[in-house]
Amino acid sequence: xxxxxxxxxxxxxxxxxxxxxxxxxxxxxxxxxxxxxxxxxxxxxxxxxxxxxxxxxxxxxxxxxxxxxxxxxxxxxxxxxxxxxxxxxxxxxxxxxxxxxxxxxxxxxxxxxxxxxxxxxxxxxxxxxxxxxxxxxxxxxxxxxxxxxxxxxxxxxxxxxxxxxxxx
Amino acid sequence: xxxxxxxxxxxxxxxxxxxxxxxxxxxxxxxxxxxxxxxxxxxxxxxxxxxxxxxxxxxxxxxxxxxxxxxxxxxxxxxxxxxxxxxxxxxxxxxxxxxxxxxxxxxxxxxxxxxxxxxxxxxxxxxxxxxxxxxxxxxxxxxxxxxxxxxxxxxxxxxxxxxxxxxxxxxxxxxxxxxxxxxxxxxxxxxxxxxxxxxxxxxxxxxxxxxxxxxxxxxxxxxxxxxxxxxxxxxxxxxxxxxxxxxxxxxxxxxxxxxxxxxxxxxxxxxxxxxxxxxxxxxxxxxxxxxxxxxxxxxxxxxxxxxxxxxxxxxxxxxxxxxxxxxxxxxxxxxxxxxxxxxxxxxxxxxxxxxxxxxxxxxxxxxxxxxxxxxxxxxxxxxxxxxxxxxxxxxxxxxxxxxxxxxxxxxxxxxxxxxxxxxxxxxxxxxxxxxxxxxxxxxxxxxxxxxxxxxxxxxxxxxxxxxxxxxxxxxxxxxxxxxxxxxxxxxxxx
Numbered sequence: 001x002x003x004x005x006x007x008x009x010x011x012x013x014x015x016x017x018x019x020x021x022x023x024x025x026x027x028x029x030x031x032x033x034x035x036x037x038x039x040x041x042x043x044x045x046x047x048x049x050x051x052x053x054x055x056x057x058x059x060x061x062x063x064x065x066x067x068x069x070x071x072x073x074x075x076x077x078x079x080x081x082x083x084x085x086x087x088x089x090x091x092x093x094x095x096x097x098x099x100x101x102x103x104x105x106x107x108x109x110x111x112x113x114x115x116x117x118x119x120x121x122x123x124x125x126x127x128x129x130x131x132x133x134x135x136x137x138x139x140x141x142x143x144x145x146x147x148x149x150x151x152x153x154x155x156x157x158x159x160x161x162x163x164x165x166x167x168x
Numbered sequence: 169x170x171x172x173x174x175x176x177x178x179x180x181x182x183x184x185x186x187x188x189x190x191x192x193x194x195x196x197x198x199x200x201x202x203x204x205x206x207x208x209x210x211x212x213x214x215x216x217x218x219x220x221x222x223x224x225x226x227x228x229x230x231x232x233x234x235x236x237x238x239x240x241x242x243x244x245x246x247x248x249x250x251x252x253x254x255x256x257x258x259x260x261x262x263x264x265x266x267x268x269x270x271x272x273x274x275x276x277x278x279x280x281x282x283x284x285x286x287x288x289x290x291x292x293x294x295x296x297x298x299x300x301x302x303x304x305x306x307x308x309x310x311x312x313x314x315x316x317x318x319x320x321x322x323x324x325x326x327x328x329x330x331x332x333x334x335x336x337x338x339x340x341x342x343x344x345x346x347x348x349x350x351x352x353x354x355x356x357x358x359x360x361x362x363x364x365x366x367x368x369x370x371x372x373x374x375x376x377x378x379x380x381x382x383x384x385x386x387x388x389x390x391x392x393x394x395x396x397x398x399x400x401x402x403x404x405x406x407x408x409x410x411x412x413x414x415x416x417x418x419x420x421x422x423x424x425x426x427x428x429x430x431x432x433x434x435x436x437x438x439x440x441x442x443x444x445x446x447x448x449x450x451x452x453x454x455x456x457x458x459x460x461x462x463x464x465x466x467x468x469x470x471x472x473x474x475x476x477x478x479x480x481x482x483x484x485x486x487x488x489x490x491x492x493x494x495x496x497x498x499x500x501x502x503x504x505x506x507x508x509x510x511x512x513x514x515x516x517x518x519x520x521x522x523x524x525x526x527x528x529x530x531x532x533x534x535x536x537x538x539x540x541x542x543x544x545x546x547x548x549x550x551x552x553x554x555x556x557x558x559x560x561x562x563x564x565x566x567x568x569x570x571x572x573x574x575x576x577x578x579x580x581x582x583x584x585x586x587x588x589x590x591x592x593x594x595x596x597x598x599x600x601x602x603x604x605x606x607x608x609x610x611x612x613x614x615x616x617x618x619x620x621x622x623x624x625x626x627x628x629x630x631x632x633x634x635x636x637x638x639x640x641x642x643x644x645x646x647x648x649x650x651x652x653x654x655x656x657x658x659x660x661x662x
């Protein structure tokens with residue numbers, strides 16, 4: 001029996017196809033590449049299998065379409081997609097001009113106002129979280145097109161605080 | 169020995185102290201904020217008292233609530249742990265005035281050593297070499313002149329500081345004023361005190377500290393050193409003992425200085441003298457004294473074979489310490505696992521922890537206060553756990569640490585620095601023992617790890633979507649009712 005899964009990691013999309021063989025081995029296709037693995041123990045939480053001559057154990061946690069995966073001390077977050085589609089651009093990418101709070105905190109100071117011209121590296125927002133001060137700086141020279149926060153406001157992770165657009 | 173005490177702390181250290189108390193037959197009262205209602209330290213304690221909302225200023229820093237909690241539950245003493253109010257002399261005094269025992273040194277000692285500038289003066293008077301610095305005046309003009317005299321680079325440090333907070337390194341004179349402002353603000357927030365002082369930035373510095381202990385029967389002990397030089401922005405990440413830098417002779421001289429210092433000030437209970445050792449000249453200078461248990465105390469415990477928390481409890485209850493023939497054996501290394509993302513400038517990470525599985529094996533120790541299902545919030549220090557290993561020698565300890573890190577499962581929305589720790593531990597310079605405090609800046613920062621998803625992780629994720637039952641050996645049985653012959657799929661582990 002063959003199954004196909006699609007995952008997004010960051011900006012990358014991956015298609016994985018599994019085919020269980022009669023001898024218990026599983027033929028895996030990742031994109032164009034083919035591998036053969038021998039599953040030893042497979043549960044929703046933990047997978048142990050033989051891969052390229054080694055026995056490997058990976059831990060997985062599921063939350064809706066998200067997959068949290070840990071292998072050899074490191075972890076990754078994936079999203080399972082219903083079908084292969086164009087990868088969504090990563091939210092809150094500073095290069096897009098959206099400055100977001102990377103963790104929950106409080107706005108200590110706003111260095112700019114709407115319409116202001118800023119230089120690359122100029123401080124836009126000063127955030128306080130976990131007893132530290134964080135400077136959010138302009139990734140490029142441009143103009144402040146939106147200000148979505150005010151001094152004293154508590155903000156959530158991923159919340160867009162200031163938007164700037166580059167000079168043409 | 170006490171019958172019942174209150175622990176004025178949370179997380180990993182609260183769990184550690186509960187362990188020691190229960191071994192000694194002491195009943196424990198825990199305290200918790202709103203964010204910690206389901207925390208491990210609360211579950212393990214015998215009783216628990218609610219303090220207030222999550223913010224430390226409304227909970228773990230509320231001396232009045234802590235003392236009330238202890239009195240209303242008939243506790244005899246309070247253990248402050250580390251951080252929070254552990255080095256707050258006013259708190260120690262208030263505890264004593266409420267008729268309770270403060271598990272730590274006397275309030276006067278805490279006060280004397282708590283001011284970094286005051287401590288330098290006391291130690292200098294005791295004949296301990298100190299780092300060249302300036303603390304005479306808080307005025308900008310004086311500080312600027314003093315910094316020029318000390319010579320750049322200089323460190324701006326918080327007088328009430330600790331844990332690397334309120335500290336800034338300044339390389340150029342033109343950056344000094346801004347650094348002083350930022351350091352003052354951070355210090356005010358973390359310690360409620362914005363006084364700062366200047367210190368020479370020693371080149372090739374190694375941060376080496378000595379564990380000391382005094383009891384109420386006139387005995388003083390030194391329990392050797394800890395090398396704490398692997399630091400990022402002055403926050404310790406990896407500690408080890410013995411220090412690869414110390415020769416037996418240098419260790420002896422530093423130990424004698426530490427012992428004399430605590431004898432002179434008649435130090436009671438656990439303490440640590442921090443020194444800066446110049447890697448090239450082997451000169452050593454007193455940095456500061458911490459009048460509490462240190463985060464990295466487990467490495468001393470594993471190499472010297474002692475239980476420092478039990479010793480704290482014994483001393484505080486008036487017993488004499490019975491240590492003799494203290495010696496270092498083997499090698500221990502600790503690494504601190506933080507909820508942070510090394511690929512995003514180590515920004516703290518918050519969120520749910522789906523699964524926590526500590527590594528296990530001979531001489532592997534995992535001190536933590538986290539369990540599966542916990543929520544890591546922004547309110548507290550982001551340290552999740554301490555992983556400590558012991559082995560016969562340093563090379564073996566490094567191998568064991570590498571193994572243990574790879575077998576640590578902390579899975580959740582929170583990212584950890586484990587990949588970064590693995591890179592440090594496997595770095596050739598670390599293997600050489602060449603670890604001055606700028607080790608990370610020299611070799612590994614800025615960190616740009618490959619965050620590409622390994623094939624193993626991707627394949628496993630797909631396999632986990634439809635788990636299959638294992639075929640047991642007895643599937644060959646002739647029993648037609650055998651469960652092993654059931655062929656419809658079922659899910660395990662849900």
